[in-house]
Amino acid sequence: MDIILSDMQEFITPVPNFVMKSEPIVIKRRTARQLGHLDALESESIHILREVAAECANPALLFSGGKDSIVLLRLAEKAFRPGRFPFPLLHIDTGHNFPEVIEFRDRRAQQLGERLIVRSMEDSIRQGRVVLRSENQSRNAFQSVTLLDAIAEFRFDACIGGARRDEEKARAKERIFSFRDEFGQWDPKNQRPELWDIYNTRVHAGENIRVFPISNWTELDVWEYIAREQLEVPHIYFAHTREVIRRGTGLLPVSHLVQPKDGEQSENIMVRFRTVGDMSCTCPVESTATSVDEIIAETAITRITERGATRMDDQTSDASMELRKKEGYF
Amino acid sequence: MSVIDSTALDNIELLRFITAGSVDDGKSTLIGRLLHDSKSIFEDQLSAITHTTSKRGMKGVDLSLLTDGLQAEREQGITIDVAYRYFATPKRKFIIADTPGHEQYTRNMVTGASTANLAIILIDARKGVLVQSRRHTYLASLVGIPHLVVAVNKMDLVDYSREVFERICRDFAAFAEELKLHNITYIPMSALNGDMVVERGDNLSWYEGVTLMDLLENIPIDHDINLVDFRFPVQLVCRPQTEELHDFRGYMGRIESGSIQVGDAVTVFPSGLTSRIKEIVTYDGPLDHAIAPQSVTLTIEDHLDISRGDMLVKTEQKPQVVKEFEAMLCWLSEQALDPKRKYLVKHTTRIVKALVSRINYRVDVNTLNREAVDIFRMNDIGRVTLKVQQPLVCDDYERNHATGSFIVIDEASNNTVAAGMICPLEG
């Protein structure tokens, strides 16, 4: 019958020097083969996705074509198949995306047969809702305007995102179900308590919840999952030869947005991207990893965080992410 | 068997732990030290906090900055809300929740505690066991964290004195005895200098026990999950209504406890109708059996009326169905509990209207005495009687955390105002 629940075992806890009782404590209990960490994380994420679907009237899943949201889509398949997704996919297009990522985004949505909504910052700029200082400036921070507009347009009451707590120190503080007021703002000093895995999804009209089903996953977990599930990711995640400029501590990819300044020399080297964001501020890292297994090997020993290595916009100040999030960023 | 065979080899055990204790005991510093000495801090993080430390005119690195990530926390040098950190050794993966010591932020401590396997209670060696150390220990015992470690910190400030350590251990043990907490490990340490965190250091040679890291890597993780009683709260009903799946009706949810096999007799609560498990459906193919905490989709042999909020259980493992019950409440809101008001209770996948019909007592966390009170204010903990409009399908919290816990929501503000744990039920 239940092989899993079978054996009673005895454990002796490691004996501390200072034991209040005279003899070592022996606990008798059942042992089970536990789920491994990837299975445990996967099950937690599926549970979260189903709670959103059940309790929120009108959710959307933010899909950028990046690795975290690729994992989210697989988790949504696991949560809802053989049914359809109970929400559309939403992408906020900065207009500064890597073309291969956009191509991948459209192809993946089509394979899944799910609805994809794209709202672009170009429109927000044209409408005067976003004012940039220069055409080539990073558009990362301004995504919030377009996102909040899309939330208002479709009356979304929940947006599911692929942010992880290991990415950044303000994210490390955020709840899985993160409440946003009617201005889309996060109030980090006044978050709702979040107990066990009983999630409070309730909002008033105009407010919304951001939901982060992979909060507890690390960059390594994501790659291990991509390997296990054999998920396709855009090519720019793998090492390839690219023309880059060394600027500050990072490498910047040369594109129509980024050209060498006076005194800068571009060079062609083997790089891969750890995140795929705004082309003007997402830096690749030097790498020879051309397969998922090689990426896992590199990720396991890296000494630099994902954002530290790849996002110039996080390096402008100590609290840039917190400030952006307070303004509605996800 | 398919369950286990399908898991990858690199799937290792996951341990969730928190640090708790009074203000400034060194919780955040300890986590920083643990990450630093286990080489889990990234270079850019280290250079960022080194930079911030020196900008404030201090030398070295203030390791507490690793988890105190909010501007307000850095300005005040305190922790306000839980920070989560992740690290791994070849033996285990760890999720750490660094919780705040300030009484004002107790609700955030409870947030971190509710999902932990293990709690490290820090005590400042100079100050000994404080009210807040007791409060956090009490909360840890209330939410049923299976393992407790008492870290007597700042040993460097008491000359690494064995007498001081042993006196604190005795004080703590007396309090723990009252809470019926056993199986506590006591470790002297200096989070600042690193003694007994990952490395043994040179200053505590009289201590022969484990280092904190040894303990975290090797302690057998109790199954907090009840492995006996099958409990499956229905989250969603899946009816694709496509051509080929015309009659498919799947119940989606997570196995909160116990296990299930195809063919098992199940009862649906609260209706009491019975059937048998037909299939265990997953995206990766059907299973013959599944265990907690897997998320699956179940189909049954008969057409029954089942919807979200209902619970499937194994027929021979009956839960309780209650409309009135007693529970321990931690009140978390600035707005006091108003017994005249209706609240919402969210329990498993069910949301019901509820009324606090009686406040039985409040616990004085310092003395553990029970006091008669009329209302609960923020951070009060005590026992109440609740009446609910529709019945809850539950077990007592001690028997089953998943079916014994609930949250209380204020219907006007939508805030989560309390955490509740169902007390053993009579009959």
Ligand SMILES: Nc1nc2c(ncn2[C@@H]2O[C@H](COP(=O)(O)OP(=O)(O)OP(=O)(O)O)[C@@H](O)[C@H]2O)c(=O)[nH]1
């Ligand atoms: N001498 C000495 N100082 C320590 C030790 N551990 C922490 N400290 C200092 O104690 C102060 C408070 O440390 P934190 O780590 O911020 O304390 P905390 O417990 O996280 O505080 P809250 O989260 O606000 O409750 C800091 O100045 C630390 O440098 C230690 O082992 N020895």
Ligand SMILES: [Mg+2]
């Ligand atoms: Mg702290």
